[in-house]
Amino acid sequence: xxxxxxxxxxxxxxxxxxxxxxxxxxxxxxxxxxxxxxxxxxxxxxxxxxxxxxxxxxxxxxxxxxxxxxxxxxxxxxxxxxxxxxxxxxxxxxxxxxxxxxxxxxxxxxxxxxxxxxxxxxxxxxxxxxxxxxxxxxxxxxxxxxxxxxxxxxxxxxxxxxxxxxxxxxxxxxxxxxxxxxxxxxxxxxxxxxxxxxxxxxxxxxxxxxxxxxxxxxxxxxxxxxxxxxxxxxxxxxxxxxxxxxxxxxxxxxxxxxxxxxxxxxxxxxxxxxxxxxxxxxxxxxxxxxxxxxxxxxxxxxxxxxxxxxxxxxxxxxxxxxxxxxxxxxxxxxxxxxxxxxxxxxxxxxxxxxxxxxxxxxxxxxxxxxxxxxxxxxxxxxxxxxxxxxxxxxxxxxxxxxxxxxxxxxxxxxxxxxxxxxxxxxxxxxx
Amino acid sequence: xxxxxxxxxxxxxxxxxxxxxxxxxxxxxxxxxxxxxxxxxxxxxxxxxxxxxxxxxxxxxxxxxxxxxxxxxxxxxxxxxxxxxxxxxxxxxxxxxxxxxxxxxxxxxxxxxxxxxxxxxxxxxxxxxxxxxxxxxxxxxxxxxxxxxxxxxxxxxxxxxxxxxxxxxxxxxxxxxxxx
Numbered sequence: 001x002x003x004x005x006x007x008x009x010x011x012x013x014x015x016x017x018x019x020x021x022x023x024x025x026x027x028x029x030x031x032x033x034x035x036x037x038x039x040x041x042x043x044x045x046x047x048x049x050x051x052x053x054x055x056x057x058x059x060x061x062x063x064x065x066x067x068x069x070x071x072x073x074x075x076x077x078x079x080x081x082x083x084x085x086x087x088x089x090x091x092x093x094x095x096x097x098x099x100x101x102x103x104x105x106x107x108x109x110x111x112x113x114x115x116x117x118x119x120x121x122x123x124x125x126x127x128x129x130x131x132x133x134x135x136x137x138x139x140x141x142x143x144x145x146x147x148x149x150x151x152x153x154x155x156x157x158x159x160x161x162x163x164x165x166x167x168x169x170x171x172x173x174x175x176x177x178x179x180x181x182x183x184x185x186x187x188x189x190x191x192x193x194x195x196x197x198x199x200x201x202x203x204x205x206x207x208x209x210x211x212x213x214x215x216x217x218x219x220x221x222x223x224x225x226x227x228x229x230x231x232x233x234x235x236x237x238x239x240x241x242x243x244x245x246x247x248x249x250x251x252x253x254x255x256x257x258x259x260x261x262x263x264x265x266x267x268x269x270x271x272x273x274x275x276x277x278x279x280x281x282x283x284x285x286x287x288x289x290x291x292x293x294x295x296x297x298x299x300x301x302x303x304x305x306x307x308x309x310x311x312x313x314x315x316x317x318x319x320x321x322x323x324x325x326x327x328x329x330x331x332x333x334x335x336x337x338x339x340x341x342x343x344x345x346x347x348x349x350x351x352x353x354x355x356x357x358x359x360x361x362x363x364x365x366x367x368x369x370x371x372x373x374x375x376x377x378x379x380x381x382x383x384x385x386x387x388x389x390x391x392x393x394x395x396x397x398x399x400x401x402x403x404x405x406x407x408x409x410x411x412x413x414x415x416x417x418x419x420x421x422x423x424x425x426x427x428x429x430x431x
Numbered sequence: 432x433x434x435x436x437x438x439x440x441x442x443x444x445x446x447x448x449x450x451x452x453x454x455x456x457x458x459x460x461x462x463x464x465x466x467x468x469x470x471x472x473x474x475x476x477x478x479x480x481x482x483x484x485x486x487x488x489x490x491x492x493x494x495x496x497x498x499x500x501x502x503x504x505x506x507x508x509x510x511x512x513x514x515x516x517x518x519x520x521x522x523x524x525x526x527x528x529x530x531x532x533x534x535x536x537x538x539x540x541x542x543x544x545x546x547x548x549x550x551x552x553x554x555x556x557x558x559x560x561x562x563x564x565x566x567x568x569x570x571x572x573x574x575x576x577x578x579x580x581x582x583x584x585x586x587x588x589x590x591x592x593x594x595x596x597x598x599x600x601x602x603x604x605x606x607x608x609x610x611x
Contacts, residue, residue: 170550177586198583198586200550200551200554200584200586201550201551214554216581220610222579223539223579223581224580224581225554225582245558245579245580245581245582246554246555246558246582248551248554248555249551249554249555262551262554262555264558264562268562269555269558269559290552290555290556290559291555292551292552292554292555293549293551293552306551306552308509312509313509313552333509334509334548336548336549336551336552337549337551337552350549352547352548357547357548378547380548380549381549381550423550424549424550424551
């Protein structure tokens with residue numbers, strides 16, 4: 001048995017693996033079903049190839065453990081009672097645990113480099129589900145754990161994990177409102193804009209490589225908000241739209257070719273869709289009401305938006321060409337900030353109830369509404385994770401506005417930012 | 432207050448003559464309505480752009496002075512229509528913008544919201560508040576080309592608190608006289 005496992009392992013390591021680069025809109029919830037019980041998984045204490053690899057190994061284990069736990073798909077089994085990985089595969093010591101899976105890590109590290117052999121086994125069948133070798137700059141140790149976590153989810157369910165995904169947001173921590181980018185777990189926060197103007201409402205392109213946001217232009221020809229597209233990894237920037245004095249609430253289309261946004265270029269705040277280069281703007285809403293905050297349904301191409309045409313802001317839905325408009329929310333006096341899960345099955349939004357603003361989510365098939373926050377001051381700007389399982393949002397429940405994230409059922413709550421006010425999170429695949 | 436206003440006015444008035452005399456390149460001031468004495472119009476641009484020299488008085492800026500005379504207009508929560516009790520402020524602003532001192536300045540009408548609600552909705556709501564105030568002034572005879580709008584949404588609160596006392600201060604249209 002052992003030589004067979006080893007051979008299989010080598011084969012997996014040597015052959016180029018299928019990567020999960022393809023965007024998927026499959027909802028993992030549909031695959032695992034409603035009565036899913038998280039899989040017990042044991043991350044064995046790593047085998048250290050050198051004595052100074054301990055810190056990197058700890059970072060790997062804690063990062064991967066937090067990832068898998070946060071997914072809501074795994075339950076981390078305490079590795080304390082079980083022996084460390086000895087460098088050559090022997091699953092016997094772990095078979096006595098109640099874990100269904102085990103992760104074995106071999107870690108080597110220098111001051112600048114880290115090398116990892118990571119293996120993920122099904123303990124019952126003793127089969128290697130995935131094995132990967134990583135050699136990277138020491139500072140990317142967390143990224144190695146994230147990547148291997150994504151591999152595990154992909155191998156088990158065929159969906160792309162979110163552990164390498166990124167969240168963009170607007171923060172005033174430097175004294176001016178700038179666009180920032182961070183890992184999905186709040187680590188690695190980086191400032192993107194340095195314009196010292198007001199920079200608001202970032203929206204990441206579906207591939208995570210570009211961000212469109214609202215900024216203010218002051219000029220003698222007229223001051224107002226313009227929409228700017230910035231390529232995060234090559235620094236290129238262009239003005240997407242600047243007609244009128246109000247250009248706001250941008251949202252990339254699911255294929256990244258177009259952007260929906262609000263503009264008053266024809267007098268009243270209305271929703272438009274234009275090509276990503278700013279050409280071909282088409283007006284989708286009409287009338288005297290405020291229409292804003294468009295959100296695409298990646299599955300159907302429909303657009304949800306906010307309109308106060310009933311007297312109060314409410315959520316409406318229309319086709320991507322502006323036809324077939326219908327009202328979605330009727331309860332409360334302030335519903336705003338619609339966000340569609342990538343699978344299209346759920347729509348999250350903000351509703352004011354009493355003095356507070358709370359996050360709600362509608363099952364689109366059944367119309368069942370779930371409340372996801374309660375009595376915790378203002379909770380705004382919900383945005384779904386690329387795997388349709390998590391929601392990030394801004395809340396001032398601890399004082400200032402911070403970015404939070406949670407599972408779709410309001411469990412696994414995490415605070416992701418600490419400094420200044422942080423708002424308008426947008427979540428997309430990583431680099 | 433009145434005395435100070437008069438003093439500032441006189442200083443500007445005096446400066447107007449000084450600059451009218453030495454700045455040949457500046458455009459000729461627009462002719463004034465016949466019922467006003469022709470000399471009350473300060474030439475543009477106002478003295479703020481000039482390098483201060485030791486011998487010159489510290490003068491107030493005409494744009495600052497006009498801005499000071501323009502009153503804010505406050506709105507109800509989530510509303511952009513002009514409240515009855517706010518009409519007087521808009522009527523005052525129309526008077527100020529027709530009077531000789533501020534008779535040619537352009538005005539940026541900023542729309543503001545309280546902190547509740549999202550950035551995105553508040554940007555649109557602030558724009559609507561600025562638009563409403565602009566429409567009101569146009570109806571009172573102020574040329575549209577002297578008025579422009581800009582929404583700050585909730586991003587530039589005037590009062591920093593987190594209760595109705597602060598919020599009602601922040602739901603406003605704010606008027607700023609600007610250089611065209």
